[in-house]
Amino acid sequence: MIHRLARAVGMVTLFMLAPAAFAAGEKSGLDTVRGWVTYADGSRRMASMTDAELQVADPAHPPDVVVDEARSYQPFAGFGAAITDASAWLIQTGMDPKARSAFLEEMFDRENGLGLSVTRVTIGASDFSLRHYTYADTPGRAKADIESARIHLIPTLKEMRAINPQLRIIASPWSAPAWMKDSGSLIKGRLRPDRYRDFAHYLVSYARAMRKAGVPVDMLTIQNEPHFEPADYPGMRVEPMERAAFIAGELGPLLRKRLPGVKLLDWDHNWDEPESPLAVLADPAAVAYVDGVAWHCYGGDVAAQSLVHDLHPDKETWFTECSGGGWSGDWERAFGWTVSRLVIGAPRNWARGVVMWNLVLDKSSGPHLGGCGNCRGLVTLDTASGELTREPEYYAFAHASRFVRPGAVRISSVSGEGEEGALEHVAFRQAGSGEIVLIVRNAGKMQRRLQIVQGKRAFGAELPAGAVATLAWDGQ
Structure with missing residues (x-):
């Protein structure tokens, strides 16, 4: 139910075109548009919009x-x-069973919650671990x-998958075992x-063990942020030619x-170095084993995803990490950036998740050991009161x-x-039902009276500056 995500703190007007907008002999179709809006400053979050009809x-x-x-x-x-x-530890030790169940239902339930459908886990420790380790020390x-x-x-992942059986898991190592x-x-x-060969065996045996434990991994990345060697938590530098040799000679086969x-994904690092995954994909022996490229947000522009996709359209694009x-x-900046770059920008640049x-x-900001x-x-x-604060990124993702x-x-x-630049948007057609979902952000500084057109049908919405709306209607 949407009430778990929305605050009924006001309504935003959708308008219908006047009867004169009909062409002679045409029927309106009388399809209902459903909408939800969040204001830039967060004063209204996932508020229901009034119904309108496609015309x-x-x-x-x-x-x-x-x-x-x-x-x-x-x-998608x-x-x-x-x-x-850190997240798994907090979910299992910082919440009682009732609170834990309610939290995971809110996050992963497709009908009554946020409906998250993809997750990522670390193969061994990251900076968000209570100790530094691998699974083969x-x-x-x-x-x-x-x-x-x-x-x-694993208990957390099992609960998540029980709630959302369509959940997909991406696994990434931060470091090979020290030896x-x-x-x-x-x-x-x-x-x-x-x-x-040892590292390839380590990664594959990990994925096999997770499958046997009831939480199969869907995608494996070769190395988290292979061009970064952090000073106080696990990390490992792996240059493109090293990754290509490792993939072609050991891990891929x-x-x-x-x-x-x-599936095997390369890169798993920032938008600012597309030449690195391109070098791996240029290797004739490695490219056959690489299913796609994974991206992070901490440098460069999201358009890098399209640059690589356009050169290798047969390879998948996944966006795998960004943190607030x-x-x-402030709330307005964080919310707007996340919608613009991740909710809208990443899918518009070919991300499948x-x-x-x-x-x-x-x-x-923990628990963590080193790092951020x-x-x-x-x-x-x-952890003292059990109170949950839903951050701007939560509401940004909720809109999609x-x-x-x-x-x-x-x-x-x-x-x-x-309108280029003044409006940001991305649209999807649901499998099965054919419903259309449009997420649109008014990136301008003034309230806008928008007209949305699909084929011979149209409807409108008034959207304040910086606001984000999700609009859904039946497809033609």
Whole structure:
């Protein structure tokens, strides 16, 4: 039920075209448009908009957004957030069973909650862990032992999947075990070429163990942020030619043999270095094993996703990490940026799924061991009171995750003449029902009276400056 996400603090007007807008002999169709809006300052969040009816479009009323369901693009798996060790620990130890169940229902239920459908987990420790470790810390023993994951992580994932059986899991290593690296440490260093086979065995045995535990991994990335060596938490630098050699010589063939349904994603780093995944995809031996490219938000522009996609249209695009935090600015700035770049920008640039970093953190931006000391999750948990604070990124994702179902397809939405930059939007057609969902942001500084056109039908909405609306109606 939408009331769990919306605050009934006011209504925003949708308007119908006047009867004169009908062409002679045309019928209106009388389809109901459903809408929800969040204001830029957060004063209204997921508020229901008044019903309107789709009408036959009149050329005398120039459109602001034109939706064309005949032009379709990539299938879409959904939105989500990572279950780091920190998030899993908080969910299992910071909430009593009733609170935990309510929280996970709110986050993952498709009918009554946020409807998150993609998550990401760390293979071993990240900075958001209570200790630094991998699942194969004993030298010479490459097979992953996931016993520690059975305490908090796996129970959480099982509860999530029970709520949303369509949940997809992406898994990423922050570091190879120390004994496989030239640094001899989880901190910094590179993967030793003589340990490529061991590392491939480690990753594949991890994915097999997770499947046996009842939480199968759908996608595997080779290395989190391979061009970054953090100073105080696990990380590993892996240059493009090293990744290509590792994929072609060891990981690709082993993954295809042992887990043929698991997809392999390269890069898993920022928009500002598209030449790195392009170098891997240029390798004739490695490219056959790479199913797609994963992206983060901490540098560059989201258009890099399209640059790589256009050169390799057969490879999938996934957006796998972005965090809000102390740098994000006030509510208005954080909310607007997240909608603009991630909810709208990432899918418009071919992403098949969009995943934020931590699902939940505590009021001290943790627990964490090294790394980011001012990150936040979609939700912040006060461990003393049990109170949950839903952050701006939560409401940004709610405008899409609550409505765009797994299996939906992105369709064309184009701004009217002179509207480029003033309006940001993305449209989807749901699988099965054919319902159309349009997310639109008024990026301008003044309230707008918009006309949305689809074929010979049109409707309108008044949208304040900086506001975001989700509009849904039956397709033609």
